[in-house]
Amino acid sequence: MPLTVPTSARRAAPLPVFTKVVVAGGGPVGLAAAIELGQRGIPCLVVEPRTTVAHTRPRCKTINVRSMAHLRRWGLADRLRARAPLSTKWSQEVVFCTSLAGQELSHFTGVFGLTAQGDRFPELGQQAPQYVLEELLREVVEELTPCQLVTGSRVVAVRQDDAEALVTVEDQEGRRSVVAAEYVLGCDGPRSVVRDQIGSDYVGDFALRPNFGMMFRAPDLWQRVRHRPAVQYWVVNRGAPSLIGPVDLEGLWWMIAIGVDRETGERDGQQLIQSAVGAPVKAKIVSTDPWTARMQIVNQLRCGRVFLAGDAAHLNPPFGGHGLNTGLGDAVDLGWKLAAVLDGWGGPLMLDSYEVERRPVQAAVIDAAVANMSVLSAELLHDGLEVPGPVGDRARELANARIQETKAAEFHALDLVLGSSFEYSPLTAPDSGEATSGHHQSGNSGRPGTLLPHAWLSPGRSIYDELGRDLTLLVVGGEPAGARAMFEQVCRERGAPLSVVDLREAGLRDRYHANLMLVRPDQHVAWRGDGPPQDPVALIDRVRGARMIEAPDHSRTSRIRATEEEENVCL
Numbered sequence: 001m002p003l004t005v006p007t008s009a010r011r012a013a014p015l016p017v018f019t020k021v022v023v024a025g026g027g028p029v030g031l032a033a034a035i036e037l038g039q040r041g042i043p044c045l046v047v048e049p050r051t052t053v054a055h056t057r058p059r060c061k062t063i064n065v066r067s068m069a070h071l072r073r074w075g076l077a078d079r080l081r082a083r084a085p086l087s088t089k090w091s092q093e094v095v096f097c098t099s100l101a102g103q104e105l106s107h108f109t110g111v112f113g114l115t116a117q118g119d120r121f122p123e124l125g126q127q128a129p130q131y132v133l134e135e136l137l138r139e140v141v142e143e144l145t146p147c148q149l150v151t152g153s154r155v156v157a158v159r160q161d162d163a164e165a166l167v168t169v170e171d172q173e174g175r176r177s178v179v180a181a182e183y184v185l186g187c188d189g190p191r192s193v194v195r196d197q198i199g200s201d202y203v204g205d206f207a208l209r210p211n212f213g214m215m216f217r218a219p220d221l222w223q224r225v226r227h228r229p230a231v232q233y234w235v236v237n238r239g240a241p242s243l244i245g246p247v248d249l250e251g252l253w254w255m256i257a258i259g260v261d262r263e264t265g266e267r268d269g270q271q272l273i274q275s276a277v278g279a280p281v282k283a284k285i286v287s288t289d290p291w292t293a294r295m296q297i298v299n300q301l302r303c304g305r306v307f308l309a310g311d312a313a314h315l316n317p318p319f320g321g322h323g324l325n326t327g328l329g330d331a332v333d334l335g336w337k338l339a340a341v342l343d344g345w346g347g348p349l350m351l352d353s354y355e356v357e358r359r360p361v362q363a364a365v366i367d368a369a370v371a372n373m374s375v376l377s378a379e380l381l382h383d384g385l386e387v388p389g390p391v392g393d394r395a396r397e398l399a400n401a402r403i404q405e406t407k408a409a410e411f412h413a414l415d416l417v418l419g420s421s422f423e424y425s426p427l428t429a430p431d432s433g434e435a436t437s438g439h440h441q442s443g444n445s446g447r448p449g450t451l452l453p454h455a456w457l458s459p460g461r462s463i464y465d466e467l468g469r470d471l472t473l474l475v476v477g478g479e480p481a482g483a484r485a486m487f488e489q490v491c492r493e494r495g496a497p498l499s500v501v502d503l504r505e506a507g508l509r510d511r512y513h514a515n516l517m518l519v520r521p522d523q524h525v526a527w528r529g530d531g532p533p534q535d536p537v538a539l540i541d542r543v544r545g546a547r548m549i550e551a552p553d554h555s556r557t558s559r560i561r562a563t564e565e566e567e568n569v570c571l
Contacts, residue, residue, distance in 0.1 A: 015179055016148070017180065018181065019043045019044060020037075020342055021033075021037055021042060021182065022047065022181040023044055024154075024158075024186050024187060025046075025048060025189060025310075026050070026141075027048070027134060028130065028133055028324055029187045029328060030187030030331070033331035035144065035147075036331060036334075036339070038145075038147040039074065041146055042339045043146045043147075046147065046149045047150050047153050048151045048154075049154040051151045053131045053134045053135050055129075055131050056287035057131075057287055059324075060324035061127055061128065061129055061130070061245070061254070061321065062112050062127060062325070063080070063125060063126045063133060064125050064325045064417050065121040065125045065417060066325065066329065066417050067324075068121075069121060071123070072462075073464065077123050080132070080136055083128070085128065085250075086128070088124050088127075090229060091229040091230055092231075093109055093111065094233075095107045095228060096233075096234040096380070096399075097234070097235060098386045099235055099275070100221070100224055100227065100233055100276065100279075102226065102386055103392070105399045106400040107230070108407070108411045110412070111232075112125045113125035113417070114126075119456045121414075121454055122464055127231045150169070152172045153171045156168050158194055158306060160304050160305045160306060164180045165180070165184045166180055167181055167184055181305075183306070185334060186306060186307065187327075189311045198304075200298045200301075202296035202299075205296070206295075207294070207317065210259065210261040210291075211257065211259070211290070211293070212260035212264070212288065212290050213256050214256075214285055214289070215254050215255075215285070215286040215287045216252075216255065216273060216283045216284060217252050217283065218251055219251035220251070220282060221277065221281050221283070224279045231245055232244075232245045233245060235275075237276075237381070239271075240257055240271075241257075241258045241377035241378040242377055255276060258378050265290060273285075293316075294315040295315070295317065295369070297363060298312075298314065301358065302351070307334055309331055310324075310326075310330055313327075314326065314362040314365075317369040317370060317373040319373050319410060320413055322368065322369055322413075323369075326361065329358070329420075333354055333358055340545075345494060345497065346544055347544055348546075349545035350544065353426050353427050356422075356426065361420045364416065372407075375402075421447070426542070427520070427542065428526060429448055429533075429539055429543065432529040446512040446525050448525050448527055449525065450525055451523055451524055452525050453511065453512070455506070455511070457503070457506055463506075463508075466501045467499070467519055467523065468501075469497070470497035470499070471491065471498045471499070471521070472500075472501060474503060475501065475515065476514070476515060477504060477508075478531070483531055487500070487518075487532075487540075491540055494541065496540060496543075515531065526543045
């Protein structure tokens with residue numbers, strides 16, 4: 001990891017005249033991109049208007065298992081857990097009820113990856129308000145020598161040509177400076193200036209139903225809660241159909257009142273809280289956040305040297321907790337690929353692959369969130385839910401059946417979180433015949449494009465911990481001495497960093513259905529095979545995104561590899 005310098009000295013540093021990458025927006029997505037770049041030694045400037053991270057809105061509260069795996073890769077998973085107000089051991093439940101003091105209707109256990117599922121992932125999910133994650137990421141960016149975080153300023157204009165991008169930055173006093181960069185990342189949210197500058201537009205829909213978010217402090221509320229500890233309580237009653245949950249165990253809570261507009265929420269906030277609790281409770285409203293769900297994605301994620309990520313690129317309803325995590329995935333994808341190009345071993349198709357790979361993921365998340373939104377507390381209302389005796393028992397039984405049928409996918413979404421495949425990416429090699437012959441494969445067995453299936457090598461030692469920072473050749477079977485030497489030679493000739501890890505004694509060959517696994521920096525499989533590929537040069541060129549033009553005779557020696565810069569056009 002690059003050396004660090006005191007953050008006080010770094011904050012006082014003036015804007016650079018030139019940097020490799022400018023990141024517009026210093027929320028979690030922009031900061032994650034900077035960490036991915038900075039840990040690889042790539043200079044970058046993060047420009048963020050907010051001087052401090054506000055604690056009045058928790059926003060995202062679910063950091064899923066995939067995001068936690070990235071935090072582990074950055075060396076930050078334990079640091080985040082130490083700061084999270086709610087331990088994963090405290091609760092792994094979601095409860096549906098008529099009120100916090102009322103009848104339980106249904107519940108789900110092991111939600112959001114908060115419990116271990118064999119060796120499917122190396123890190124549990126974590127419930128934590130977004131500001132906890134954001135403050136940690138700010139600290140880490142300021143610790144990285146190649147990175148500079150400038151707060152109190154904003155990106156107001158972006159121009160680009162064949163040579164560079166020129167980014168205009170304005171501070172709080174209205175003074176403007178221009179920073180030249182090779183690439184720009186627009187991580188500046190739904191009102192993105194960068195998106196507007198490249199002429200990209202959201203495509204999609206708005207939900208018609210309003211919602212009213214609140215944070216409130218009620219130190220005595222736990223005394224009213226009749227149910228088991230839960231990270232979310234879904235309240236099903238006519239007075240306040242809502243979601244409510246603890247931010248911490250000291251009396252700070254969040255709430256989303258479904259179908260409540262701004263005027264009603266600001267007028268009746270206390271009444272909504274009392275109805276959701278189902279008993280009198282002293283509550284002080286800390287903040288309000290009226291919102292309407294949006295299901296939108298931009299018509300282009302890239303224009304020349306400029307890329308969009310996070311909310312600047314896509315918006316989805318919050319149900320399921322996927323929005324922030326999808327943005328972090330964007331940041332990781334962009335970060336390692338830009339670093340590869342700037343370090344000289346990534347070719348032009350490396351950057352083209354960003355939209356090819358991320359757009360299907362973003363669209364799938366939007367579809368899942370929309371499906372989750374189709375049944376909320378208001379749709380679960382039914383007469384008799386709080387009636388005692390057989391009539392109420394029958395109503396609650398029917399409610400439980402419907403909840404289990406319609407809401408399970410929202411809380412148990414690991415197939416979506418871990419199942420992204422880049423099979424059709426220009427960086428992914430077709431699966432080799434020898435790796436699949438004779439095997440009936442179900443689920444993810446390590447096919448090219450998929451996430452490398454996780455495995456524990458020993459207690460606390462993940463196979464992901466063994467992967468190198470760039471390309472990794474995993475040897476899990478056979479006697480591939482010649483193959484290893486061939487990969488090392490080709491990667492050396494192409495300038496592509498390669499780590500070779502021998503795990504033949506770990507017994508993974510039958511699980512991965514191949515002796516050799518070539519793995520990308522983001523832990524996705526690029527290629528697998530039982531022996532050396534027929535054309536290792538073509539394989540490595542494909543994985544590193546180099547253009548390749550075949551001569552008429554198709555001879556290996558006559559291939560011309562074009563490594564010129566991508567033309568400055570909006571795709």
